[in-house]
Amino acid sequence: MQGRGYKRKQFLYSGLREPYRLIMPTSSSPPLVQIFEAHKDYALGRRTVHALRGLTLEIPRGGFVVMQGPSGSGKTTLLNLIGCIDHPTSGRVLVAGQDTSLLSDAELSGFRARKLGFVFQNFNLIPVLSASENIEYPLRLIGVPLAEARKRAKAMLEEMNLREEADQRPSELSGGQCQRVAIGRALVTQPDLVIADEPTANLDSATGKMIINIMHEMRDRLGTTFLISTHDPEVAVLAEQRWNLRDGILIDP
Amino acid sequence: MNTWSLALRNVWRNTRRTSVTMMAIALSCAGLMLFGGYISWAHLASEVHTVMISGHLQLFKEGFLEKGSGNPAGYAISNYDELRDLLLLDPVLASKLDLVTGQLIVQGIVNNSAKKTSATFAGFGCFASDIERIIRWNPYDLTEARDLAANSHLFAAKPELDDTDPEGITLGEGLARVLEVKPDELKAKERPSVELMSLPPAGGLPNMVSGTVRQTSIRALEQIDNHLVVMPIKLANELVFPGEPLHVTSLQILLKRTADIPAVQQRIAELNASHQLGIEQRTCTELNPNNVRSLGMMDMFFVFAFCIVSVVLVFTIYNTMMMGIVERTREIGAIRAMGVTRGGIVTMFVQEGIVIGLIGGTLGVALGLFAAWCINHAMILYTPPYVNVQAKLEVFCARPPTIIIASFLSCFFIALIASFFPARRASRMGIAEALRH
Numbered sequence: 001m002q003g004r005g006y007k008r009k010q011f012l013y014s015g016l017r018e019p020y021r022l023i024m025p026t027s028s029s030p031p032l033v034q035i036f037e038a039h040k041d042y043a044l045g046r047r048t049v050h051a052l053r054g055l056t057l058e059i060p061r062g063g064f065v066v067m068q069g070p071s072g073s074g075k076t077t078l079l080n081l082i083g084c085i086d087h088p089t090s091g092r093v094l095v096a097g098q099d100t101s102l103l104s105d106a107e108l109s110g111f112r113a114r115k116l117g118f119v120f121q122n123f124n125l126i127p128v129l130s131a132s133e134n135i136e137y138p139l140r141l142i143g144v145p146l147a148e149a150r151k152r153a154k155a156m157l158e159e160m161n162l163r164e165e166a167d168q169r170p171s172e173l174s175g176g177q178c179q180r181v182a183i184g185r186a187l188v189t190q191p192d193l194v195i196a197d198e199p200t201a202n203l204d205s206a207t208g209k210m211i212i213n214i215m216h217e218m219r220d221r222l223g224t225t226f227l228i229s230t231h232d233p234e235v236a237v238l239a240e241q242r243w244n245l246r247d248g249i250l251i252d253p
Numbered sequence: 254m255n256t257w258s259l260a261l262r263n264v265w266r267n268t269r270r271t272s273v274t275m276m277a278i279a280l281s282c283a284g285l286m287l288f289g290g291y292i293s294w295a296h297l298a299s300e301v302h303t304v305m306i307s308g309h310l311q312l313f314k315e316g317f318l319e320k321g322s323g324n325p326a327g328y329a330i331s332n333y334d335e336l337r338d339l340l341l342l343d344p345v346l347a348s349k350l351d352l353v354t355g356q357l358i359v360q361g362i363v364n365n366s367a368k369k370t371s372a373t374f375a376g377f378g379c380f381a382s383d384i385e386r387i388i389r390w391n392p393y394d395l396t397e398a399r400d401l402a403a404n405s406h407l408f409a410a411k412p413e414l415d416d417t418d419p420e421g422i423t424l425g426e427g428l429a430r431v432l433e434v435k436p437d438e439l440k441a442k443e444r445p446s447v448e449l450m451s452l453p454p455a456g457g458l459p460n461m462v463s464g465t466v467r468q469t470s471i472r473a474l475e476q477i478d479n480h481l482v483v484m485p486i487k488l489a490n491e492l493v494f495p496g497e498p499l500h501v502t503s504l505q506i507l508l509k510r511t512a513d514i515p516a517v518q519q520r521i522a523e524l525n526a527s528h529q530l531g532i533e534q535r536t537c538t539e540l541n542p543n544n545v546r547s548l549g550m551m552d553m554f555f556v557f558a559f560c561i562v563s564v565v566l567v568f569t570i571y572n573t574m575m576m577g578i579v580e581r582t583r584e585i586g587a588i589r590a591m592g593v594t595r596g597g598i599v600t601m602f603v604q605e606g607i608v609i610g611l612i613g614g615t616l617g618v619a620l621g622l623f624a625a626w627c628i629n630h631a632m633i634l635y636t637p638p639y640v641n642v643q644a645k646l647e648v649f650c651a652r653p654p655t656i657i658i659a660s661f662l663s664c665f666f667i668a669l670i671a672s673f674f675p676a677r678r679a680s681r682m683g684i685a686e687a688l689r690h
Contacts, residue, residue: 113591
């Protein structure tokens with residue numbers, strides 16, 4: 001929220017070593033995300049695929065970070081580690097000061113519900129729920145009473161300029177409207193970090209730009225940290241900080 | 254929006270698939286109800302049938318059941334009135350007894366001198382009004398075979414015996430044929446007369462009495478009908494014990510409730526010991542073991558049918574749930590990412606299974622009751638085992654109501670179990686893999 005002491009920051013890159021090491025030295029508060037020497041390997045038949053190769057990075061609070069890279073570069077894998085929906089093969093991932101490897105599955109679920117928001121390429125809205133109910137859903141997960149959840153969902157719909165669409169189901173909404181509902185759903189619990197995996201990939205360029213602008217604006221107004229992966233260079237232009245990922249390592253943007 | 258509301262909406266995502274699954278549950282539930290209702294009817298009908306044949310309990314002189322078949326009169330009870338009063342006046346038994354009556358089994362030769370025909374017979378003498386009460390015993394209001402039009406040719410309109418007709422006897426259908434007693438003769442003013450001969454229990458020359466044939470009778474068992482003679486007990490006593498007080502080979506006891514049999518048995522055993530009565534007792538089921546066996550077989554059929562229905566239903570519901578889970582894999586990944594726990598996923602899908610089970614089960618109960626009503630009003634006739642009369646097919650789904658409850662709960666729990674395993678599988682999906690689906 002705006003009252004969290006959010007302060008816009010300029011982020012600097014500290015070097016171009018292999019593997020790329022990203023440090024945000026100007027942040028006065030501890031980093032929101034810290035990754036130390038993270039490796040992620042997958043077994044593909046008899047072959048082992050190294051999706052991430054010893055990644056170390058930090059994300060300060062309030063950042064608007066865009067991650068780019070070709071398919072297979074490890075973007076989604078990195079987002080999964082930061083989003084606590086996957087574990088590194090080795091290395092450590094700290095989100096909001098919490099070492100995620102120390103949490104049980106149930107604890108991780110609670111952690112994600114309170115600290116993280118997700119925006120997906122395919123929106124992944126619950127099709128049987130209305131726009132308003134989709135936004136209520138994460139609030140109910142963290143135990144917000146129904147009346148309060150409805151009130152906050154309604155407020156979020158207004159923020160997203162979706163007041164008229166409150167009772168419509170995802171199938172009755174356009175792609176841009178669906179993604180705005182998804183952003184509202186990700187933000188309604190006031191998470192520390194919103195992770196958006198290719199949020200504009202299924203939208204036309206104008207709608208995509210609008211979605212990124214909304215995210216940007218929300219970052220400015222609510223102080224939520226955004227981490228976005230994209231192929232779209234127009235989206236990357238709006239980023240305060242860009243990372244380029246290739247073959248599981250960060251390279252010079 | 255709560256989790257139940259979400260489950261209700263989710264089950265209707267694929268209307269056709271959900272409808273088919275619910276219909277499978279409903280038909281299974283209705284099928285179990287109908288089969289269970291039929292078994293319930295069969296149990297009641299069997300109970301009524303065995304009581305009609307034997308009363309609830311019969312008391313015999315000790316040794317009769319082991320050796321009395323060759324010489325039943327040799328094991329006759331000579332103090333019938335005394336024994337009957339002892340039972341009827343006993344403070345423990347009085348409230349439980351409906352009727353105590355005597356029966357004298359007789360064997361011998363029956364001769365139709367007019368037609369020069371004769372045959373061996375096995376029959377009994379009884380009190381006309383008492384035997385009528387026993388064969389009319391029907392506390393469950395079952396449709397009686399004698400009331401069906403299809404059986405009208407088998408049952409005479411008048412009772413087999415009449416207290417005001419001391420020489421009037423009834424012959425089994427088969428025996429009447431052998432003796433050439435024709436139906437039109439029975440309608441004539443002067444009834445055909447037959448002579449009954451029987452050896453006295455102590456041996457010697459046979460005794461003989463005459464009887465007039467009132468009518469022929471069906472006794473459900475063909476081998477009995479070929480030898481049966483039913484006569485007034487005084488005539489039977491005159492045949493076997495001429496000039497002696499009334500003897501009986503058994504006392505038939507009719508109870509107010511079948512459930513009282515064990516208590517009455519116990520009390521009679523106490524009286525037997527304390528008064529040194531020298532009697533042994535048998536229940537109606539012990540005297541008619543075939544009925545119990547056929548019921549046991551039907552119960553086993555039901556168990557098999559239940560198992561088959563359960564397995565088919567489990568696979569149907571499991572398949573439906575698994576298809577739903579495959580279709581919703583990415584959604585499962587998304588809501589897991591949003592913070593739903595594994596337990597939450599299990600709960601979500603089990604709730605959907607519960608909703609499907611509840612709706613399907615409720616439909617099944619309604620369908621079963623309607624089908625039972627149709628069957629009970631359709632006058633479907635068939636011949637049950639061990640009897641040669643037609644019976645009306647009836648299903649008693651609500652007698653007792655536990656059949657409805659058990660059928661409903663069975664389908665409900667099958668739905669619950671069948672949805673649990675897919676739900677658990679859904680909960681164990683990796684989030685990242687589910688999102689990539």
